[in-house]
Amino acid sequence: xxxxxxxxxxxxxxxxxxxxxxxxxxxxxxxxxxxxxxxxxxxxxxxxxxxxxxxxxxxxxxxxxxxxxxxxxxxxxxxxxxxxxxxxxxxxxxxxxxxxxxxxxxxxxxxxxxxxxxxxxxxxxxxxxxxxxxxxxxxxxxxxxxxxxxxxxxxxxxxxxxxxxxxxxxxxxxxxxxxxxxxxxxxxxxxxxxxxxxxxxxxxxxxxxxxx
Numbered sequence: 001x002x003x004x005x006x007x008x009x010x011x012x013x014x015x016x017x018x019x020x021x022x023x024x025x026x027x028x029x030x031x032x033x034x035x036x037x038x039x040x041x042x043x044x045x046x047x048x049x050x051x052x053x054x055x056x057x058x059x060x061x062x063x064x065x066x067x068x069x070x071x072x073x074x075x076x077x078x079x080x081x082x083x084x085x086x087x088x089x090x091x092x093x094x095x096x097x098x099x100x101x102x103x104x105x106x107x108x109x110x111x112x113x114x115x116x117x118x119x120x121x122x123x124x125x126x127x128x129x130x131x132x133x134x135x136x137x138x139x140x141x142x143x144x145x146x147x148x149x150x151x152x153x154x155x156x157x158x159x160x161x162x163x164x165x166x167x168x169x170x171x172x173x174x175x176x177x178x179x180x181x182x183x184x185x186x187x188x189x190x191x192x193x194x195x196x197x198x199x200x201x202x203x204x205x206x207x208x209x210x211x212x
Contacts, residue, residue, distance in 0.1 A: 029185075036179060036186045037193060044177045045194050048133075048159050049201045051175060052081075055131040055157065056093045056202070063126060063156075065098040065118045065147055066135035069188050070161075073135055073195060074099045080199040087206035096125065098147070118147030126154045133159040137187045139167020139178075148172035161194060163187030 052062055062081065064074040078097035085093050098121045099105070108117045118134075126132065132151035136144045139162035148169055151158050160173035163181055170176045179190040 032183075033186055033189050036181045036183075036190055039180045040190060040194070041177065044175060045197055046201075047175050048177070048194075049198050051157055051159060052093075052131055052133075052198065052202060053205060055129070058129060059091075059094075060130045061094040061096060061126070062131045062133065063096050063098055063122060063151075064133045064135070066144065067141050070135035070137065070191070071099040073188070073191055074133075076192075077133075077195040077199065080195070081202060084199060085203045085206050087203075090206055093202065093206075098122070115142040115146050118143050119150035122147060122150045122154065122156075126151060126156050128155040130154075130156040131159065132156045133161070134169055134173075135161045135191055136167065136169050137163050137184045137191075139164065139169035141169075144169055145172065161191045163190070 055062060062078075064078050065071070066074045074097045078095045078100075081093050082095040098118050101121075104121065105117045108114075108120045112120065122132065130151075132148070134144045134148055139160070145168050148158055148160070149172060152172060158172060158174045160169045160176040161179075162169050162176065163179040163184070164187070166176060166178045170178060177194060179187045181187050181190070
């Protein structure tokens, strides 16, 4: 049996059949992701954990948003923090993903501009000292920029997960994690790892510290 022109696979003969197995494509990708993760500034993630924790202790709300894959991660992160950190005897962490209300997002996009879908929600919901976490691989999405500008105007604390050179979002962040990569997939992988690290750290603090 021949697989002429097929890349990424090799043929292994057995006594009874022929089996097509993947070559090093997956391994190469995952090793590359590992190298990116090794270069992350873990201290920045720790500072984000502290900001979110102080906001929680002060009764503030965490707002999360992004586009595309980052929108999915915003919803994922809000779910992790909103449900996964619940501990007996402790108040709950208030977390809102601004990516989840499709009716409201499309209304703002239709009636005003897509650039304003996050900023307008923050104008309605956010207050001073709340925490706003924006996720953008490029750091240049106009609606993410507008959201961060609104957050700063409202005197909320701004956290950003980005990549490449940081984009315009980096300049609007009180704390910014720039993934050292120009691969959007590697950047998104690193953002997921960072949010899981934040979630697990917050969950452990919830478990360790008894309610007053």
